[in-house]
Amino acid sequence: MTDFATPEQIAHRTNAAKEAAVAAGRDLGLEITEGKVLYELFSVVVHLAPAPVVARIPTVLPHTTTPDDLTRRQQQELDVAQWLHDQGTPVIPPSPLVPRRPVRRDGFSITFWPFTEEDKGSEPDYVRNSELTADLHKALRDYPGELDFLSSAEPRFVTEGLDRLEPDVVDPADVRRAKKEWQVLEPLISDESEFRKAFPGVDVQPIHGDSPPANIFASTNGPLFSDFELITKGPVEWDLGGLGPELEAAYDRGAARNA
Template sequence: MTAKDAAVAAGRDLGLDVTEGKVLYELFSVVVHLVPSPVVARVPTVLPHTTTPADLARRQQQELDVAQWLHEQGTPVIPPSPLVPREPVQWDGFSMTFWPFTEEDEDSVPDYVRNSELTADLHKALQAYPGKLDFLSSAEPRFVREGLELLESRPDLVDPADVARAKREWLVLEPLVSDETEFLKAFPGIDLQPVHGDSPPANIFAGVNGPLFSDFELITRGPVEWDLGGLGLELQAAYDRGAIKNGLRTLDKNVLRFVNAVGAIRVIAYLSCADQLPAMVEFMQPFINQWRDTEPYQA
């Protein structure tokens, strides 16, 4: 059974009127419109080998909870669908969540400068989130370490010299993403809070009634820089403008250097999942090329 078929079957089992599943997006997840119901299912399909079904369900529940909470506070988000219970659903080996079908502004052109500035609005709203979140869980340190080890035997996917450098850097970085105390020792004075976890400037949906924050599946607790990694000076400056407007601190250059290094090595580690999605090898190559041109990370 495919992810689309599983979404259709699960939707029908929940009592939705579903005549067909229309795939709206497919990369690391498959997003399926359950036609004619005003509901879409999001089904993760490319998962690290360290992610258990229980891990995935817990992460999905956190996403549903934070999206619902933000919606209730008046933050512009895509909330969970009100037509089904607010919980992940397992079907034939897939775990999925359900969201309202939201009409997209087809004439909209992605504006990452605006989106970066809007991210400060999201951070302001998230400061009051009452749910418990783990420190930098979206860094997935165990997966990165084991993924790099797997890649040592896959020179067809990653140059062995790149893997060797990544492993050296990860020895320095892993303690900082695994232990909040170690992070705070390295970056004294940096406050931690709930953050989106997966580059919100790239995950703002262009709705017909305005931009909507979406895709909170990597929601975590950490420095705000975690959400701005790899975005460059122009977008960082845009975020800083939004931060000042919201009474938040501006981005710290040392923490940005840290999150950029972690992000680059996570990209490399994810190539250990290439058998699940072969297209990611070509997709991620520009990020690896950019990383090669940077200085190795040192504490």
């Protein structure tokens, strides 16, 4: 059975990521007296104080993600965020104080973003965020950069993950059913041509890849799209999965406004 990280291991990993970000930032010429961890879950987010720069360091990744894969995705994220910013879309863009590229340091791959003040008095408004997601999709339609098709689905990780399930974790009958259903789904999300054959009336375009309504940052200057780590190409419906009728209706209102 897979072992889970202990609190001590997580704390060690977080501190190692913070120290790597501080060292990388100093190498890039930033004045840094301390690294302040702002967030830790799948990534560690560190304010490189007093510089107005935040480092984001992915620390929990699928075992199928290689360092080169991660660097490539991070570069795509930086490029998309900068392009959206240049078009006037409200996003958190890459930091202008360092080169727009990922930096590898001590086993981590790090990207740099401007420190952005959070409106801590605001509650998440997922209805509003879902409506705003239609604006993001409209802005992304014209993105000229190269993106993979539904890479955020991680098909290889799913395939290998199903093979790794142990009988004392999941009932073998459920694993067999999941594998049978995955055999139908896997070609459709791994191959754009297969998807288009199965769904000929569905448009494909650049999408956020990771539930944009949950990744809108409430800044003191208003909501900002953020966290394009899973930027990909696919149907806009991919970004809406699991939202439910109320939030889907909010998205539809935004889409109708942009029609």
